[in-house]
Amino acid sequence: MCQLLGMNCNTPTDVSFSFAGFAQRGGRTDHHADGWGIAFFEGRGVRLFVDSSAASDSPVAELIRRYPIKSRHVISHIRKATVGEVALENCHPFVRELWGRYWVFAHNGDLKDYAVRLHGQFRPVGSTDSEHAFCWLMQELAKAHASVPPVDELTRTLAELVPQIARHGTFNMLLSNGQALWAHASTKLCYVVRRHPFTSARLADEDLSVNFAECTTPDDRVAVVATTPLTCDEHWTLFEAGALKVFQDGALLAP
Amino acid sequence: MCQLLGMNCNTPTDVSFSFAGFAQRGGRTDHHADGWGIAFFEGRGVRLFVDSSAASDSPVAELIRRYPIKSRHVISHIRKATVGEVALENCHPFVRELWGRYWVFAHNGDLKDYAVRLHGQFRPVGSTDSEHAFCWLMQELAKAHASVPPVDELTRTLAELVPQIARHGTFNMLLSNGQALWAHASTKLCYVVRRHPFTSARLADEDLSVNFAECTTPDDRVAVVATTPLTCDEHWTLFEAGALKVFQDGALLAP
Numbered sequence: 001m002c003q004l005l006g007m008n009c010n011t012p013t014d015v016s017f018s019f020a021g022f023a024q025r026g027g028r029t030d031h032h033a034d035g036w037g038i039a040f041f042e043g044r045g046v047r048l049f050v051d052s053s054a055a056s057d058s059p060v061a062e063l064i065r066r067y068p069i070k071s072r073h074v075i076s077h078i079r080k081a082t083v084g085e086v087a088l089e090n091c092h093p094f095v096r097e098l099w100g101r102y103w104v105f106a107h108n109g110d111l112k113d114y115a116v117r118l119h120g121q122f123r124p125v126g127s128t129d130s131e132h133a134f135c136w137l138m139q140e141l142a143k144a145h146a147s148v149p150p151v152d153e154l155t156r157t158l159a160e161l162v163p164q165i166a167r168h169g170t171f172n173m174l175l176s177n178g179q180a181l182w183a184h185a186s187t188k189l190c191y192v193v194r195r196h197p198f199t200s201a202r203l204a205d206e207d208l209s210v211n212f213a214e215c216t217t218p219d220d221r222v223a224v225v226a227t228t229p230l231t232c233d234e235h236w237t238l239f240e241a242g243a244l245k246v247f248q249d250g251a252l253l254a255p
Numbered sequence: 256m257c258q259l260l261g262m263n264c265n266t267p268t269d270v271s272f273s274f275a276g277f278a279q280r281g282g283r284t285d286h287h288a289d290g291w292g293i294a295f296f297e298g299r300g301v302r303l304f305v306d307s308s309a310a311s312d313s314p315v316a317e318l319i320r321r322y323p324i325k326s327r328h329v330i331s332h333i334r335k336a337t338v339g340e341v342a343l344e345n346c347h348p349f350v351r352e353l354w355g356r357y358w359v360f361a362h363n364g365d366l367k368d369y370a371v372r373l374h375g376q377f378r379p380v381g382s383t384d385s386e387h388a389f390c391w392l393m394q395e396l397a398k399a400h401a402s403v404p405p406v407d408e409l410t411r412t413l414a415e416l417v418p419q420i421a422r423h424g425t426f427n428m429l430l431s432n433g434q435a436l437w438a439h440a441s442t443k444l445c446y447v448v449r450r451h452p453f454t455s456a457r458l459a460d461e462d463l464s465v466n467f468a469e470c471t472t473p474d475d476r477v478a479v480v481a482t483t484p485l486t487c488d489e490h491w492t493l494f495e496a497g498a499l500k501v502f503q504d505g506a507l508l509a510p
Contacts, residue, residue, distance in 0.1 A: 044380050045343025048303055059322045067314045088300025097351060100378035121376050123355035125299050 002092070002108040004189065005038075006174040006225040007074040008181035008247035013222050014068035015040075015076075017210045021203035021230045023061050025078055035079040035091040038064060039104040040071035041178040046102045047071075050091040073176045077106035089126035093174075094134050096122055098141060099148040101177045105134040108227060109170025109186055133165045137175070151180045151253070155246050158182055162244055174225065180248040183225045185239035191225040192236045193251065201231040221250030257347070257363040259444065260293075261429040261480040262329040263436035263502035268477050269323030270295075270331075272465045276458035276485045278316050280333055290334040290346040293319060294359040295326035296433040301357045302326075305346040328431045332361035344381035348429075349389050351377055353396060354403040356432045360389040363482060364425025364441055388420045392430070406435045406508070410501050413437055417499055429480065435503040438480045440494035446480040447491045448506065456486040476505030 005022045007015050019038065036058065037050035047069065051058045077092035084090040092106040107130035114129045121142060122135035137158075144157045158175070162184050165171050172189050175182040183189055196219070198212035225247070229236040239245065246253040260277045262270050274293065291313065292305035302324065306313045332347035339345040347361035362385035369384045376397060377390035392413075399412045413430075417439050420426050427444050430437040438444055451474070453467035480502070484491040494500065501508040 042307075042343040045305070045307075045346070047305060047343065050300070050302060052297075052300075059318065063314065063318050088297040088302065091300070095350075097378065097380060100380055102380055123352065125352060125355050125357055 002080050003078045003227045004106055004108050004172060004174050004225070005074075005076040005230070006176070006181050006183060007071070007222065008176075008250055009072050009220070009222045010249040011220055012070035012072050013220070014070050015074045016065055016068050017203070017208070018224055018226075018230050019076065020065055020208055021205040022076060022078065022226070023065065024056055024205040034086045035088070036061065036077060037091045037093050037106070038074065038076040039093045039095065040069050041073040041102075041104070041176065042071060044101065044178055046095060046104060046178075048093065048095055048104075050088060052086055052088045052091055073178055073181055075104050075106050075174045075176055075181075077108075082110050084126055084128035087126065090128050090131075092130060094131050096134070096138050098138055101148055103138060103175065103177050105137070106174050107133065108172040108188075111165065111169040111171065114165075114168045133171070136165070137161055148177070151246065151248060155182065155244070155253075159244050163242070166242070172227065180246050180253075181223070181225070182244065182246050183239070184244045186241060188227055189225060189239040190229055190236040191223060191239070191245070191247075191252070192229075192231075192234050194222045194224070195220070195250070201234050204230060204232045223247040223250050223252065257335050258333045258482045259361055259363050259427060259429055259480070260329075260331040260485070261431070261436050261438060262326075262477065263431075263505055264327045264475070264477045265504040266475055267325035267327050268475070269325050270329045271320055271323050272458070272463070273479055273481075273485050274331065275320050275463055276460040277331060277333065277481070278320065279311055279460040289341045290343070291316065291332060292346045292348050292361070293329065293331035294348045294350065295324050296328040296357075296359070296431065297326060299356065299433055301350060301359060301433075303348065303350055303359075305343060307341055307343045307346055328433055328436055330359050330361050330429045330431055330436070332363075337365050339381055339383035342381065345383050345386075347385060349386050351389070351393050353393055356403055358393060358430065358432050360392070360428065360430050362388065363427040363443075366420065366424040366426065369420075369423045388426070391420070392416055403432070406501065406503060410437065410499070410508075414499050418497070421497070427482065435501050435508075436478070436480070437499065437501050438494070439499045441496060443482055444480060444494040445484055445491040446478055446494070446500070446502075446507070447484075447486075447489050449477045449479070450475070450505070456489050459485060459487045478502040478505050478507065
């Protein structure tokens with residue numbers, strides 16, 4: 001199984017603290033050593049870092065830990081290969097453009113016998129079931145809307161599409177277009193919202209604490225979504241099976 | 256004016272030496288300080304690094320100089336903003352997927368009143384004339400072929416399409432799909448092919464020399480394309496105006 005990390009905020013925030021713990025799971029505290037990736041939205045632009053070596057040893061991951069890139073939408077993934085060989089083109093997150101916006105996607109889980117027809121506008125470059133599912137999602141979004149719709153409309157469309165993929169297996173996924181973060185859990189995903197009054201938190205995977213009160217303003221709000229809780233002293237809420245949640249400006253939107 | 260750098264090789268080669276000199280032009284020896292980017296093919300996968308700060312000061316550019324990423328197809332760009340604000344989404348190279356392959360594109364020059372109609376499969380995310388031209392090129396390639404054609408067929412199609420863009424202004428560009436490197440010059444582009452017997456070379460923009468004989472095998476072959484010569488003691492061949500050249504396995508293909 002792979003591991004997912006997502007962050008959604010109302011002001012650009014660096015993900016260094018969460019990523020420090022998360023990256024340890026790529027080879028050190030856990031066995032997800034078959035590549036990793038992280039995507040940061042910066043306005044409409046995206047910085048994507050992917051690497052087919054273990055996140056815990058990667059010089060690129062080291063750069064992310066040290067160079068605080070601030071972003072309002074971040075998606076990261078650590079890979080344990082199940083379908084598709086260990087290769088750069090199989091590392092998540094995947095990025096495609098639709099309606100003049102980049103879409104970033106990462107998936108955890110296995111889809112069995114997943115071979116839905118793709119008509120051509122979006123084709124997988126690698127050999128994972130995940131990228132195939134992402135291409136199908138993009139294809140169906142492109143059919144459902146003529147241009148980028150409001151977040152709530154996109155959520156309604158995704159709520160129809162996602163179960164059609166999820167019935168093929170485990171489909172824990174994160175998706176963002178730089179406006180919101182969509183998260184779907186088949187089996188395993190949890191989230192925490194950090195807001196005023198901020199407290200301190202300690203990583204579960206590394207001996208590192210941070211006092212958020214020292215590096216935030218009272219207006220800041222940050223939602224973090226992960227496969228399993230990244231900190232050992234915050235209240236993480238588990239997703240119910242089959243839940244599709246939307247985070248915008250660091251808050252969970254009402255269903 | 257921006258600056259372009261492309262590399263095409265028969266074996267995965269690191270671009271550190273050329274990039275060291277090239278990156279100096281982003282803010283230090285020249286005034287292209289409005290962002291930069293570099294894309295490396297690794298098999299079918301692509302690593303893309305983009306940054307809206309000057310390449311000479313960027314921690315990400317520092318990583319590229321120190322961490323030798325080996326690739327057979329590299330495209331890099333340093334930006335001096337003319338059309339489109341300084342923002343991550345306006346940094347070259349741009350990447351799109353077509354026929355299950357990534358396509359990487361970078362452009363130097365200005366296209367005047369360039370507003371050709373885009374039908375929808377490829378839309379610019381940023382506001383540059385360059386990304387608009389790239390989207391049109393992808394759209395027309397998608398219309399001309401049903402799946403990825405052989406390199407010589409692609410070259411014939413590009414030879415029909417590129418002049419249609421170039422008549423709008425200056426269109427020096429690099430394009431790769433991980434199989435070959437296409438380079439078109441309206442005004443300014445040059446190349447060198449390094450092959451056995453290898454000699455040493457000295458950068459024009461930094462006090463740095465390398466003896467290629469020490470880090471190559473006799474079978475290696477590397478083509479480097481750049482806006483202006485990167486070294487001061489090698490024979491760089493200038494592109495004639497309007498030339499479209501194709502490099503594969505480190506060699507210039509016959510027209």
